[in-house]
Amino acid sequence: MSLIDLHTHSTASDGVDCPAALVARAAERKLRAIALTDHDTVAGLAEAQGEADRIGVEFVPGIEISAALPGRPGELHVLGYFIDPMSNALGRMNEMLLAVRAERNEKLIARLAELKMPITMEELRSVAGSVITRAHFAELMLRHRYAHSVKEVFDKYLGQGGSAYFDKAMLTFRQAFDVIHGAGGLVAIAHPVHMQVESDVELEVLIGRFVDCGLDAIEAFHPDHSPAWVRKVQRLAKRFDLCITGGSDYHGMGRIARPLGGQHVAEMFLDQLKDRLASKE
Numbered sequence: 265m266s267l268i269d270l271h272t273h274s275t276a277s278d279g280v281d282c283p284a285a286l287v288a289r290a291a292e293r294k295l296r297a298i299a300l301t302d303h304d305t306v307a308g309l310a311e312a313q314g315e316a317d318r319i320g321v322e323f324v325p326g327i328e329i330s331a332a333l334p335g336r337p338g339e340l341h342v343l344g345y346f347i348d349p350m351s352n353a354l355g356r357m358n359e360m361l362l363a364v365r366a367e368r369n370e371k372l373i374a375r376l377a378e379l380k381m382p383i384t385m386e387e388l389r390s391v392a393g394s395v396i397t398r399a400h401f402a403e404l405m406l407r408h409r410y411a412h413s414v415k416e417v418f419d420k421y422l423g424q425g426g427s428a429y430f431d432k433a434m435l436t437f438r439q440a441f442d443v444i445h446g447a448g449g450l451v452a453i454a455h456p457v458h459m460q461v462e463s464d465v466e467l468e469v470l471i472g473r474f475v476d477c478g479l480d481a482i483e484a485f486h487p488d489h490s491p492a493w494v495r496k497v498q499r500l501a502k503r504f505d506l507c508i509t510g511g512s513d514y515h516g517m518g519r520i521a522r523p524l525g526g527q528h529v530a531e532m533f534l535d536q537l538k539d540r541l542a543s544k545e
Contacts, residue, residue: 266296266531269524270324271343271454271483271511274300275393276308278400280516283308284315286524287323293525297322297534299345299511304329304361305395306349324534325349328454329357330432331440333470338424340437341454343483343509344444346541351447357435362395368432369396375428376401379421381410398422399515441478450541452481452509457493468500475504480540485510485527507536 273279274286281289283300290298298321300312309325316323327344347354369388376383383404392400402417411417421428435443444451453459453474461467471482484497485508501508510529512522 267294267525268297268299268529268531268534269295269511269514269527270297270299270326270345270509270529270534271301271328271486272298272514272524273302273328273516274308274312276300276305277302277393277395278397278515279393283312286514287312287315287321288319289524291319291321293523295321295525296531297324298524299324299326301326301328301343301511302393303395303397304365305358305393306347306354307393307395309349322534326449327354327444329440329443330434331437332434333437333459336460338458338460339434340440340459342437342440342444343452343454343481344447344449345452345481345509345537347444347447347449349447353443353446357443361435364433365396368430371430372398372401372422372428375430376405376421379428381405381408381421383408437474438477441474445478450480450507450537450544451478452483452507453479454483455486455488455513456482456497457486457488464496467496468503471500471504471506475506479504479506481507481509481537483510484508485529487513487522487527507540508533509537 274283300308302308313323324345325347329342331340331342333340387404388396388400391403402414405411405417420426441451482497482501484494510527512524512526514522514524
């Protein structure tokens with residue numbers, strides 16, 4: 265059975281491997297296809313596509329957008345598949361989100377300095393790609409021995425409620441959906457286990473709300489999903505006529521221990537996504 269991985273990250277956001285190396289690793293792992301879904305950016309897609317064309321790996325251009333759920337805590341991660349990286353809608357979104365991140369990063373640098381944990385923008389740029397994330401701050405905090413583990417960094421400082429936590433302005437989920445659809449792509453909900461729902465009924469109501477706004481797919485196979493969650497998501501997909509997707513959420517072996525292709529996602533799920541896309545054309 266051929267396998268695919270539709271949730272990965274590169275150095276264009278908070279991954280360890282550059283886009284070309286990520287695709288090469290997928291070939292080494294005998295994956296039939298791979299999607300690059302960097303956070304809030306399409307900066308790595310051209311490089312990944314070029315390497316995929318060169319070595320014969322099927323490539324799905326993607327993105328992962330952090331979005332707000334009005335009236336609810338936390339954030340929603342929205343995956344886009346088969347997007348046009350040159351889309352004007354994506355370009356405007358990238359400019360806006362990069363500006364928002366830059367503002368938050370400056371606040372975070374100032375707060376860490378107040379906490380006697382100085383980190384400079386030059387250091388951040390040395391470890392980040394086109395997007396500086398909290399993971400890059402965490403990496404440098406560990407390097408400077410301001411904390412002993414990534415968990416400690418987020419529990420005490422960078423996570424919600426931490427002494428150096430700042431909310432960032434985000435698109436609403438409707439806006440994220442519209443950007444992806446405007447770029448010719450399909451919309452999927454990433455790792456729904458992270459949505460902070462209190463019951464299966466609440467989860468179903470939320471998914472129904474997303475479907476009304478054009479949701480195309482939902483991620484069932486993810487490292488944070490137990491077998492029970494996989495079954496739950498599969499039932500929701502059937503209930504709402506959604507495609508199923510999945511992937512490793514790979515960031516690189518040096519970042520998070522999630523091996524590329526480790527979710528053993530069958531190629532039939534990519535074929536179903538293609539059929540969905542064709543039906544919308």
